[in-house]
Amino acid sequence: MTPDLKVVIAGVEFSNPLMTASGCCGYGEELSEIFPLSKLGGLVTKSITLHPRLGHPTPRTAETSCGMLNAIGLANVGVDKFIAEKIPFLARQKTKIIVNVAGSTIKEYVEVCARLNDCEPIDMVELNISCPNVDEGGMEFGADPKMTEKSIRAVKKVFQRPLIAKLSPNVTSIVEIAQAAEQGGADVLSLINSLVGTAIDIDTWQPRLTNNKGGLTGPAIKPIALAMVDAVYSHCKLPIIGIGGIASAADVVEFMLCGATAVEIGTALFIQPDIPVKIAKDLKTYLKDKKLTSITNLIGKVRKYK
Amino acid sequence: MTKIISEDIFIVKKRNLKNDYYSLVLKPFSKIENCQPGQFVHLRIPSASIFFRRAFSLADTNAEKGTIEIIFKVFGRGTRILSSFRKSDYLNVLGPLGVPFKLPDKKEKVLIAAGGIGLPPLLYLVAEMVKKGYNPETIEFFYGGKTAADIIERNRIKKMKVNFHPVTEDGSFGEKGLITTPMEEMILENKAEKMKIYSCGPEGMLKAVNELGLKYGIEGQISLEAPMPCGIGLCLGCVVPLVKGGHARVCCDGPVFDIGEVVL
Numbered sequence: 001m002t003p004d005l006k007v008v009i010a011g012v013e014f015s016n017p018l019m020t021a022s023g024c025c026g027y028g029e030e031l032s033e034i035f036p037l038s039k040l041g042g043l044v045t046k047s048i049t050l051h052p053r054l055g056h057p058t059p060r061t062a063e064t065s066c067g068m069l070n071a072i073g074l075a076n077v078g079v080d081k082f083i084a085e086k087i088p089f090l091a092r093q094k095t096k097i098i099v100n101v102a103g104s105t106i107k108e109y110v111e112v113c114a115r116l117n118d119c120e121p122i123d124m125v126e127l128n129i130s131c132p133n134v135d136e137g138g139m140e141f142g143a144d145p146k147m148t149e150k151s152i153r154a155v156k157k158v159f160q161r162p163l164i165a166k167l168s169p170n171v172t173s174i175v176e177i178a179q180a181a182e183q184g185g186a187d188v189l190s191l192i193n194s195l196v197g198t199a200i201d202i203d204t205w206q207p208r209l210t211n212n213k214g215g216l217t218g219p220a221i222k223p224i225a226l227a228m229v230d231a232v233y234s235h236c237k238l239p240i241i242g243i244g245g246i247a248s249a250a251d252v253v254e255f256m257l258c259g260a261t262a263v264e265i266g267t268a269l270f271i272q273p274d275i276p277v278k279i280a281k282d283l284k285t286y287l288k289d290k291k292l293t294s295i296t297n298l299i300g301k302v303r304k305y306k
Numbered sequence: 307m308t309k310i311i312s313e314d315i316f317i318v319k320k321r322n323l324k325n326d327y328y329s330l331v332l333k334p335f336s337k338i339e340n341c342q343p344g345q346f347v348h349l350r351i352p353s354a355s356i357f358f359r360r361a362f363s364l365a366d367t368n369a370e371k372g373t374i375e376i377i378f379k380v381f382g383r384g385t386r387i388l389s390s391f392r393k394s395d396y397l398n399v400l401g402p403l404g405v406p407f408k409l410p411d412k413k414e415k416v417l418i419a420a421g422g423i424g425l426p427p428l429l430y431l432v433a434e435m436v437k438k439g440y441n442p443e444t445i446e447f448f449y450g451g452k453t454a455a456d457i458i459e460r461n462r463i464k465k466m467k468v469n470f471h472p473v474t475e476d477g478s479f480g481e482k483g484l485i486t487t488p489m490e491e492m493i494l495e496n497k498a499e500k501m502k503i504y505s506c507g508p509e510g511m512l513k514a515v516n517e518l519g520l521k522y523g524i525e526g527q528i529s530l531e532a533p534m535p536c537g538i539g540l541c542l543g544c545v546v547p548l549v550k551g552g553h554a555r556v557c558c559d560g561p562v563f564d565i566g567e568v569v570l
Contacts, residue, residue: 023541030539030558034310054553061535061543063358068535072542075553218357270536271350271359272312273400 421507
């Protein structure tokens, strides 16, 4: 019997637990040239804001040991153009569509999500309350429990489908923020967003990013992400989508054992764009070897030392 | 059928062209029939200290042998490690990627403007034009470098029977100065003729060539270089500003752009 990769999150069924992470596949068009998007459980779009943004000047990415720094600056087409030009393509894809939304005020989050609520092909919204790369907001929402709760509550009033809160690791206690998101009415938690970091060119003495700092992603952050997923799973009831340096089926298994119901794959797509297809195949082999019928058998089953 | 795939590819020939310049011939590449001049391949260098792939313009392809060639200069960590690879070593290749050059009309005079390690895509372009029956005597091949050591593959250029105009900043080989000076003279001498410019090289040179094209109303294309984490338009790390406003991704909206299209 072929093991079942299907997972259900907040009543939405995903064909497998693999999704793209926001900002790592635009609005899906380019990735669809590499493999059919139906191979993904879900596709998370680049962050959408109320108005179009060009983002920061280049260089806005830099290579680090086992990872990358980025400060793209939420470059995106804006919600109106997104709905008019990107949604028709996404609607044709046989995968779940999750739209990531960023903003600098609660009003902005609400306005964008209200428009997305009228857009039928969208299955869920992921609220980016944790972008480290914009001065005016983003992370400051996700670093304050009260603001987290308030912004989620406001969006829940206008967006009727499941809402994911994407959490920042750049906080003293991610559990406290997760509980605030739960309190505010979030249906799902996704974690972690990138860690604030920087790199300096020792010839010019200038930072390698024009934004002077950026977000660290890739395999370098995986152990931190795993520990945070584990901590949040122990203290919250909401389903978790794990994010952070996932590049193999083994990584997915680790995240699920720590409590994730699904995962988002980000930076790994830049190195090996067809990696989700390989991971799905390898996950089936793993489950078969372990004589498991469903991938959901893994969720939260880490055997901790007493 | 997907247009882009990644596959393992072996080094079948390695040449140290001069000092820090190397040529690698690689095979088998299943998408060889799709390759066009101006396009690039994204190579994964198997080393723990290299995280991103590295982009290399195609310097040549051979459909019968199933080989592609890249030429590079050791510049940073990635190219240093790549230069240590030997025959039979393998790399993972993604491609061919990017927008190719648009070939000129056969009646047009062609001005090639290569600078330093911007040579490879132009070598491929000219080889392809000669193969397609363009008259090599209508191709003026300007090639500039800092010193004589930076003018590589001279015999290969001469063999194509084009008009070769080497230029070095210190005058150690060919004319002394920058290539835009003899290029401008050529343009002024042939004002009556319809011309096209193709260029790849350092930013300062591209800027000067771009201005030359605009000044005399000569159409043409330039190939840009940028650090590219993904190479396929996913990450938005390699953008350039456009004259009409907004950004273009060098990896998939380029690397070849029309003269006057991007802000340099």
